[in-house]
Amino acid sequence: MWAASEYSDYLAALSAKESSNNPNSMNQYGFLGRYQMGESALIDAGYYQKDMTPDTNDWQGVWTGKNGIDSKADFLANAAGQTQAISDYNGKQWATIQTLGLDNYLGQTVGGILMTESGLLAGAHLVGVGGLKKYLQSNGMVVPSDANNTAITQYIAAFSGYNMAAITGNTTSASNGGQAGSGGASGNVPNGNQNPISGSSQPQQSPSAAFASGAGGVSYQDIKTAIHSIIAILLFLWTAFVAWGQFKLWSDNGISIMGMQTNIFRASAVMLLLIFIFMA
Structure with missing residues (x-):
């Protein structure tokens, strides 16, 4: 030593x-x-x-x-x-x-x-x-x-x-x-x-420098990552819910298969766009 x-x-x-x-x-x-x-x-x-x-x-x-x-x-x-x-x-x-x-x-x-x-x-x-x-x-x-x-x-x-x-x-x-x-x-x-x-x-x-660097144990970057993860999970759940609703509507003859696919595609596109905006 x-x-x-x-x-x-x-x-x-x-x-x-x-x-x-x-x-x-x-x-x-x-x-x-x-x-x-x-x-x-x-x-x-x-x-x-x-x-x-x-x-x-x-x-x-x-x-x-x-x-x-x-x-x-x-x-x-x-x-x-x-x-x-x-x-x-x-x-x-x-x-x-x-x-x-x-x-x-x-x-x-x-x-x-x-x-x-x-x-x-x-x-x-x-x-x-x-x-x-x-x-x-x-x-x-x-x-x-x-x-x-x-x-x-x-x-x-x-x-x-x-x-x-x-x-x-x-x-x-x-x-x-x-x-x-x-x-x-x-x-x-x-x-x-x-x-x-x-x-x-x-x-x-x-205080702002200490928080940003994580001197208190949890940094700003850690919190930001956690928020991004929560937003992504919620968007995936929302898209899954939309897809399930469209499938149920189609199974009840309330919508054509083309309409179901279009609506699911739109929901997926919206999800990806929102993820891109929030993660940027």
Whole structure:
């Protein structure tokens, strides 16, 4: 268990997890270095030019020369350059996390795990910001994994609570809700042994934001889905009732079979139209 501390400790823990601290590492999927970065990550970080296969890691494209790295061999031989590259990538990821509003989940518990800045970044490192978004917006019901079947929850939990001010610029500890004093963030180093639920306080949210994100246990999306389901069931029941009534009328010789079919078709069309309107 890593004791949560500063950003440098986060990088050390990530390097140990990803490559056993081996800057020359390259796995079977083509991920490189201490932090196992792929083409798409290095494109975002500004070290590699986007090619036709950014998700394949075939490394057939062109390096940008950023920080003196002009090739895969240069990258693998430059441990300090790899650390700078992951920091550049973390900065890019955090900007995307903020753009998508995923930082609103900080201090909340999703899938039984307290969300912290370092946890969000570690989850995004494993499965991308898109995978992180799916996990958070499903309230932990969707759990993306990487090619090695490592679940995002493992990284969010394992890398929770590090001081990420070097990347995020925030001096508030997301793991204990404390504010940095005039002396900076030094008084807010999270305790890695702290109970992540009972030992933390939640950051203040407006009632509308808390409701929309499901901080109270049931989110707006959950209620919206339930209402849609009820409406769909009622429309199906209404259509079935109309069909039964038309069939009974036809069996009593009160309507032709063509008229029965026409009326049932109309009812079905109305049902589908209403479902489309309500579900949009």
